[in-house]
Amino acid sequence: MSTSTAPTSVAETEQPTATAPRAAATRRGRRGPLATLATHGTLIVASLVAFFPVAWLIFLSLGPDKDDYLHPGRIWHKMTFDNYTFVLRHTGFFDWLQSTLVVVLGTTAIGVIIAATSGYAVSRMRFPGYKKFMWVLLVTQMFPVAVLIVPMYQIMSELGLIDTYLGLILVNCTTVVPYSAWLLKGYFDTIPFEIDEAGRVDGLTPFGTFLRLVLPLAKPGLAVAAFYNFLTAFGEVAFASTFMLSDSKYTFAVGLQSFVSEHDAQRNLMAATAVLIAIPVSAFFYLVQKNLVTGLTAGGTKG
Numbered sequence: 001m002s003t004s005t006a007p008t009s010v011a012e013t014e015q016p017t018a019t020a021p022r023a024a025a026t027r028r029g030r031r032g033p034l035a036t037l038a039t040h041g042t043l044i045v046a047s048l049v050a051f052f053p054v055a056w057l058i059f060l061s062l063g064p065d066k067d068d069y070l071h072p073g074r075i076w077h078k079m080t081f082d083n084y085t086f087v088l089r090h091t092g093f094f095d096w097l098q099s100t101l102v103v104v105l106g107t108t109a110i111g112v113i114i115a116a117t118s119g120y121a122v123s124r125m126r127f128p129g130y131k132k133f134m135w136v137l138l139v140t141q142m143f144p145v146a147v148l149i150v151p152m153y154q155i156m157s158e159l160g161l162i163d164t165y166l167g168l169i170l171v172n173c174t175t176v177v178p179y180s181a182w183l184l185k186g187y188f189d190t191i192p193f194e195i196d197e198a199g200r201v202d203g204l205t206p207f208g209t210f211l212r213l214v215l216p217l218a219k220p221g222l223a224v225a226a227f228y229n230f231l232t233a234f235g236e237v238a239f240a241s242t243f244m245l246s247d248s249k250y251t252f253a254v255g256l257q258s259f260v261s262e263h264d265a266q267r268n269l270m271a272a273t274a275v276l277i278a279i280p281v282s283a284f285f286y287l288v289q290k291n292l293v294t295g296l297t298a299g300g301t302k303g
Contacts, residue, residue, distance in 0.1 A: 054278075061271035069267050083272035093273065095248045096255040099165070100234065101280070103251055106169040107176060107233035108226050114173065115180030115225055116218070120210050122181075123188035124196060134185065137178035145238045148174075156243060163245040171243060172233045180225040187221030188214065223288040230284055252277045 031039070060068065061083055063075040087093050118137075122130050152171055153162070161167030191214060199209030215222070237253045244250060250258075252273075259270040 057271050058275055061268065061275050063268050063271075066264075066266045066268050069271075083268050084276065087269055087272050087276065091258075091269075091273075092247060092250065092255060093276070096250050096252050097280075099244070099249045100251045102165045103168050103172065103240070104230055104233045106165065107172040108229040110169060111173045111176040111180055111229040112222060112226050114177050116184050116215070116222065117210075118177070118181040119184030119186075120188050120214065123185050124193070124206075134182065137181055140174070141178050149238065149242055152239075153242060162243060163249065165249070168240060168243050169233075171239045172236060175236070175239075176229040176232050180229060183225055183228070184218070184221050187218055191217050223290075227285070227288050231281070234281060 059075065060072065062079040062081070063069070063072075064078055064080050064082055068075050118133075121127075122134055152174075156162050156167045156171070159167070161170070195213050195217070196206075196209050199213045200206075204212065234251075235253055236251075237257075240251045241254045241257070244254065256270055256273060256277075259266045259273070
């Protein structure tokens with residue numbers, strides 16, 4: 001008696017070995033319910049921690065009395081928007097807004113222009129001392145503000161720039177340009193050098209190549225530098241309180257100090273002003289947020 005064995009197809013023999021790795025990969029890439037719950041719980045807690053100071057500031061701004069921050073539970077029964085009305089009608093809020101916009105936008109524009117040209121020059125051109133130039137910019141960041149104020153004040157005084165917007169803008173640029181130049185230099189390093197060569201083949205000058213070809217590709221990096229310049233100039237206090245002498249030329253950061261004196265502290269009005277001040281920053285962040293993440297990560301690696 002003879003027995004016969006049915007032939008087994010190649011597809012049938014290979015099917016278990018082909019599906020097993022795929023199933024294992026699916027299991028490895030999928031989170032379990034506990035891991036998903038822990039991840040979402042961590043993100044929710046982190047979000048609450050980040051949002052709590054903002055919510056607390058808004059809550060304190062609704063208290064009508066200057067000492068309500070000592071007894072925050074009482075605010076629930078007497079919430080009002082009178083603090084915002086008083087700030088907008090009876091303080092120099094709109095003068096502070098005008099001064100802040102002039103100084104901040106001027107610092108952002110001039111700072112980004114200087115930093116972009118400096119970073120591009122060091123990234124693309126090899127001139128004597130180009131490496132030392134960037135280190136000199138870094139060293140300037142090591143001096144504390146208290147050491148720089150006196151010589152800067154003397155220089156500004158001799159140039160007639162005390163109590164002028166231009167003087168404060170130039171002083172702020174000494175703070176924002178070094179970091180922005182380093183930031184943009186790292187971003188320009190990620191842009192292929194072949195783009196510059198293509199511009200030269202087309203007859204563009206180095207500045208034309210920078211302006212027409214490189215800058216459009218560097219929008220994310222420029223957005224990060226602009227955001228840094230904006231926030232630095234917006235929250236700067238030491239230079240603004242020293243070089244701006246007129247009350248009408250105070251920026252927001254200096255104007256907030258007017259609510260606190262040696263014998264009195266109107267913290268309810270300060271909280272309301274702080275909430276109003278956050279609106280321009282939020283608006284600017286909304287405008288540049290699309291490029292922020294790309295710009296923050298692209299300069300970290302080359303190639």
